[in-house]
Amino acid sequence: MAKAGINHIAFIMDGNGRWAQARGLSRLDGHKEGANTLRTVVETLIEQNVPVASFYAFSSENWGRPKAEVEGLMLLLKNYLTSEVDKLAEKGAKLTFVGDRTKGGKLSSSILALMDKAEEKTKDGTAIHLNICINYGGQDEIARAVQKLVDAGEGVITPKAIESQLDTAGQPMPDLCIRTGGEQRLSNFMLWQLSYAELFFSKSYWPAFSKEELTQIIQDFSGRQRRFGKLPENQ
Ligand code: IPE
Ligand code: IPE
Ligand code: MG
DSSP states (O other), rough: OOGGGOOEEEEEEOOHHHHHTTTTOOHHHHHHHHHHHHHHHHHHHHHTTEEEEEEEETTTGGGSSHHHHHHHHHHHHHHHHHHHHHHHTHHHHHHHOESOOTTTSSSSSHHHHHHHHHHHHHHTOOOOEEEEEEOOOOHHHHHHHHHHHHHTTOOOOOHHHTTTTTTTTSOOOOEEEEEEESSSSSSSSSTTTTTOEEEEOOOOGGGOOOOOHOOOOOHHOOOOOOOOOOOGGGG
């Protein structure tokens, strides 16, 4: 068990574009810098013994951005999947990709193959489990889960049954969700899993999100009282 009883932190990595624009850089430069922040955050999470973390990297709605930005992001993702995976494996990270990975769907077959390879390479990692959420939407994930139950001929749909078909099945639910970039919304991220998560909104743009800030949030989390709909005395 991690410090402060944290089993899972979910990150909405927002603000790359605004970070870059404020510096006269291109939005893609912001996304590149964001990849560096991801590295620092993973290192901090390992130090803090957080066993699972999820990162919202590309939403099912982000396909609606200008073509050049989408292509740039896909190229960055490819580079990340080729250059970063060995380093993550060395650190003992286990990687899984969360989102719609339908063959012939929106993600290219080369990216889907790199995802499979990365998962295979890191499958024995025990230092931390990282979910990278790509082509991910919370509503889409729930719909896919229910569709799987329907296809299996399941007559009664229970929350437990839906949970068993989510992309994150078997994992602990996030205890906290951290969104950088100043917006206070979920933008279709882990709608099911975040039911009882504590929410933290940081004004820092993701490329400027620091180890110190993350450490402080983890510390503040331990002071929050979670009730799960009950009264404090019957937890
Ligand atoms: C988050 O940063 C990364 C992705 C959605 C891919 P943004 O690109 O949304 O940055 P802002 O919110 O425009 O600053
Ligand atoms: C959420 O950020 C998606 C990711 C961080 C990948 P967006 O920038 O897409 O969300 P909105 O548009 O501000 O809601
Ligand atoms: Mg944004």
